[in-house]
Amino acid sequence: MQRSHLAKTAMIVFLSLGSLGIVGGSFLIRRAFSSTTESGIVTNADRYSEIRNQLWASPAEIQHFPRTISADAQDVRIAYSPGVAQASTFFQVREKQSPAQIQQLLAKYRKLAKHKYLGGDTNVHSNLPNGVPTTFFYTGDAERESFPPSYEILVLNAKDKGTVGFKWNHGDSYGVAIDSTASEIVYWAEKW
Secondary structure, eight states: OHHHHHHHHHHHHHHHHHHHHHHHHHHHHHHHHHHHHOOOOBOOGGGHHHIIIIIOSOGGGGTTSOSSOOTTOEEEEEEEEOOOTTOOEEEEEEEEOOHHHHHHHHHHHHHHOSEEEEEEOHHHHHTSTTOOOOOOOTTOSSSOOSEEEEEEEEEEEEEEOOBTTBTTSSEEEEEEEEETTTTEEEEEEEEO
């Protein structure tokens, strides 16, 4: 009888520890997984080269980005999110340049743009007749993620990778947004 009771107690302790191990182990695995794949936005401009050269997988979508942050650039801001599950991946760099430099960039990108918008965001742009998804203003000053009307959004390319009946369910787009009055340019690329 004593041996049977001891065996039962041992079995209960073993199962309890096993359950604790599974729960604890799954917590640790989930924690390790979530900390490496959270879609936290990277805003550290010192990581620009790392993100541009190593973390962004498709070089065609970012070849319009500057190779390095120019010493002349001011108020540089970046926003990068690798995305998880079905969240979009985006990369955005905002910087001030001289008015002359901004005018040169505006002339260059106007010629290359396949779509042009004034202000707004991806939801506004994609719902216009013949509209395409663009981006949100991730590097903006306010919590709203829409470009003010002073920004000219120039889409250099947009690819629909959705399926029949789900247009633009997946895809990518990239381009620039330029505010001539503020002498700012925002380089952007987005995949979803």
